[in-house]
Amino acid sequence: MISTRKALCYFVKQLVDRTIAAISIVILSPVFIVISILVYFSMGSPVIFTQDRPGQNNRIFKFYKYRTMTNERDARGILLPDSRRLTGIGQFLRKTSLDELPQLFNVVKGDMSFIGPRPLLVEYLPLYSQEQARRHDVPPGISGWVQVNGRNSLDWEEKFKLDIWYVDNWNLWLDIKILILTFVKVLKRDGISHKGHATMDRFKGSTS
Numbered sequence: 501m502i503s504t505r506k507a508l509c510y511f512v513k514q515l516v517d518r519t520i521a522a523i524s525i526v527i528l529s530p531v532f533i534v535i536s537i538l539v540y541f542s543m544g545s546p547v548i549f550t551q552d553r554p555g556q557n558n559r560i561f562k563f564y565k566y567r568t569m570t571n572e573r574d575a576r577g578i579l580l581p582d583s584r585r586l587t588g589i590g591q592f593l594r595k596t597s598l599d600e601l602p603q604l605f606n607v608v609k610g611d612m613s614f615i616g617p618r619p620l621l622v623e624y625l626p627l628y629s630q631e632q633a634r635r636h637d638v639p640p641g642i643s644g645w646v647q648v649n650g651r652n653s654l655d656w657e658e659k660f661k662l663d664i665w666y667v668d669n670w671n672l673w674l675d676i677k678i679l680i681l682t683f684v685k686v687l688k689r690d691g692i693s694h695k696g697h698a699t700m701d702r703f704k705g706s707t708s
Contacts, residue, residue, distance in 0.1 A: 517613050548564055556640070562611075570585045617644050617646070617663040618641065632664070637667050644666060644678065651685070
């Protein structure tokens with residue numbers, strides 16, 4: 501059970517998140533239009549990639565992101581590897597993290613926060629250990645402690661340890677620190693992909 505003070509901080513965080521996200525959408529509307537046009541003419545429709553993701557307390561929500569890959573398949577109808585489907589525009593969007601912009605709508609809806617553990621695939625839920633599952637005790641974020649400490653250069657076990665550390669040590673000042681470090685990481689373009697993969701290999705269960 502969280503303390504009254506922490507509950508108040510969570511309320512303030514959500515209020516600030518939703519307000520800033522709404523203002524950001526208005527200010528960045530020309531950027532949304534330009535990116536949408538680029539994605540449409542390089543990959544076609546749909547422009548926005550949507551997928552079910554688990555949020556706080558495992559509540560499922562629709563996750564938004566700009567498309568960065570085509571739907572190309574092999575002769576058997578199986579999707580080609582990510583590295584084969586990732587387009588030049590998609591690669592640019594990932595390197596600059598502009599593909600994450602539609603998640604501002606997730607923040608406005610209350611599905612996500614600016615800072616928190618990244619929302620992963622629904623199929624991973626039964627694969628978590630009891631400790632790893634605690635990453636869903638807080639709202640997921642556009643950026644998080646993992647993203648400023650290695651991102652996809654880390655393995656899954658390292659990522660989950662960082663997620664749990666964030667859950668146990670969360671405060672508003674930590675969020676501000678992560679937000680500042682996120683801008684630095686975006687400029688440096690660190691940790692975009694895991695070794696041997698275009699992004700990150702799939703989680704197959706805890707090794708511990």
